[in-house]
Amino acid sequence: MFRFFAFLRAINIGRGRTVKMQSLRQVFQSLGFSTVETFIASGNVIFETTTQKTKTLERKIEKALHEALGYEVRTFVRREVELAKIANCQPFRQSTFDDTWQMNVIFLANNLSQKLKQDVKALQTRTDAFEVHGQEIYWLRRRKRNGGPFSTVPLEKILGQSFTVRAANTIKEIADKYCSRFAHDLRHAHTAV
Numbered sequence: 492m493f494r495f496f497a498f499l500r501a502i503n504i505g506r507g508r509t510v511k512m513q514s515l516r517q518v519f520q521s522l523g524f525s526t527v528e529t530f531i532a533s534g535n536v537i538f539e540t541t542t543q544k545t546k547t548l549e550r551k552i553e554k555a556l557h558e559a560l561g562y563e564v565r566t567f568v569r570r571e572v573e574l575a576k577i578a579n580c581q582p583f584r585q586s587t588f589d590d591t592w593q594m595n596v597i598f599l600a601n602n603l604s605q606k607l608k609q610d611v612k613a614l615q616t617r618t619d620a621f622e623v624h625g626q627e628i629y630w631l632r633r634r635k636r637n638g639g640p641f642s643t644v645p646l647e648k649i650l651g652q653s654f655t656v657r658a659a660n661t662i663k664e665i666a667d668k669y670c671s672r673f674a675h676d677l678r679h680a681h682t683a684v
Contacts, residue, residue, distance in 0.1 A: 500655040502534030567598035578666030582622035594659035597628035
């Protein structure tokens with residue numbers, strides 16, 4: 492059995508897309524996955540299966556969620572070792588940023604072309620920094636004083652593909668809980684994605 496992590500786009504964000512975590516777990520269990528758990532109510536699902544192909548898993552999960560919920564839910568699956576690497580990646584020099592900055596991880600379905608990587612880097616401002624590593628974009632942003640949400644519209648226009656965003660702290664918590672056999676080695680090796 493292999494452990495995987497599914498990050499679902501647009502779960503429990505309102506607009507009729509509210510899903511109880513028990514229902515979400517049942518959809519995953521109906522696919523024959525075992526040890527199914529959810530982590531906070533924002534569409535993070537941990538499961539085990541014998542299949543190793545992430546693209547096959549993504550399509551299978553998306554189809555089952557569409558049938559169960561009645562709308563499309565883009566799904567981004569990562570292996571255990573991949574998630575440990577993502578959680579331990581330090582794409583920005585820590586000395587440059589204080590605690591008014593927050594890092595997010597943007598999960599993509601595919602690697603970006605060189606042109607798209609350059610377009611993402613061009614979005615950099617005094618309050619936003621971006622680094623692309625594999626199928627993830629690390630987005631460091633200065634927190635808004637009013638605590639309001641940040642817009643992903645500029646990224647959506649450039650990328651032209653679906654993605655989902657998670658706080659780096661959430662990814663670290665998931666990795667600490669579920670990827671212990673990889674996380675320890677990666678922390679000591681200071682491995683970046």
